[in-house]
Amino acid sequence: SQTIHQWPATLVQPVGSPLSLECTVEGTSNPNLYWYRQAAGRGLQLLFYSVGIGQISSEVPQNLSASRPQDRQFILSSKKLLLSDSGFYLCAWSALAGYTQYFGPGTRLTVL
Amino acid sequence: RKEVEQDPGPFNVPEGATVAFNCTYSNSASQSFFWYRQDCRKEPKLLMSVYSSGNEDGRFTAQLNRASQYISLLIRDSKLSDSATYLCVVAPGNKLVFGAGTILRVKS
Numbered sequence: 001s002q003t004i005h006q007w008p009a010t011l012v013q014p015v016g017s018p019l020s021l022e023c024t025v026e027g028t029s030n031p032n033l034y035w036y037r038q039a040a041g042r043g044l045q046l047l048f049y050s051v052g053i054g055q056i057s058s059e060v061p062q063n064l065s066a067s068r069p070q071d072r073q074f075i076l077s078s079k080k081l082l083l084s085d086s087g088f089y090l091c092a093w094s095a096l097a098g099y100t101q102y103f104g105p106g107t108r109l110t111v112l
Numbered sequence: 113r114k115e116v117e118q119d120p121g122p123f124n125v126p127e128g129a130t131v132a133f134n135c136t137y138s139n140s141a142s143q144s145f146f147w148y149r150q151d152c153r154k155e156p157k158l159l160m161s162v163y164s165s166g167n168e169d170g171r172f173t174a175q176l177n178r179a180s181q182y183i184s185l186l187i188r189d190s191k192l193s194d195s196a197t198y199l200c201v202v203a204p205g206n207k208l209v210f211g212a213g214t215i216l217r218v219k220s
Binding site: 034042043044046049088090097098099100101102103104105106108 | 143144146153154155156157158161199203205206208210211212213
């Protein structure tokens with residue numbers, strides 16, 4: 001069966017510091033991968049999605065970037081965090097675009 | 113106008129009650145529809161897909177009305193464990209668009 005991992009689970013970072021969040025999927029090949037952010041009390045905002053290694057589509061202009069160095073690895077990064085980057089970051093995978101997505105446990109990021 | 117709109121609630125219901133949520137979507141080209149459930153501070157989890165003819169999974173029934181562009185979720189015999197946020201999800205293309213969710217609180 002497929003599983004999706006994210007780490008760290010919780011992170012507290014100062015404004016201006018860098019960020020690297022990692023997501024890995026097991027039990028499937030060539031998944032579509034997604035990064036979402038959920039601000040407190042808000043809906044899910046799609047940040048990036050990837051249909052293959054090295055292929056990244058950005059949904060929202062911001063100071064974040066994503067990379068997919070391996071088939072089942074998806075990384076979210078920032079060079080300098082802003083206060084507004086605080087939120088719950090969720091990675092998801094799907095077998096096909098536009099079909100059911102399965103989420104990892106998420107990373108709760110607080111920028112102080 | 114938001115792509116997917118839901119009443120945020122909260123819906124406060126007693127155990128055993130029947131409760132219904134509606135959701136409207138703006139893109140008439142949407143092809144796939146889902147309900148997800150999200151517990152407090154947890155990731156969303158798929159509750160059920162929604163099919164054109166309507167579908168049922170135990171106490172949960174989902175309906176789709178393409179002409180009016182709305183989706184509904186009916187929960188019968190509510191349990192305390194049903195307390196969560198229910199997310200309406202629509203796929204207008206190769207991505208999913210999530211509603212902000214409806215909060216359900218089931219009280220004993």
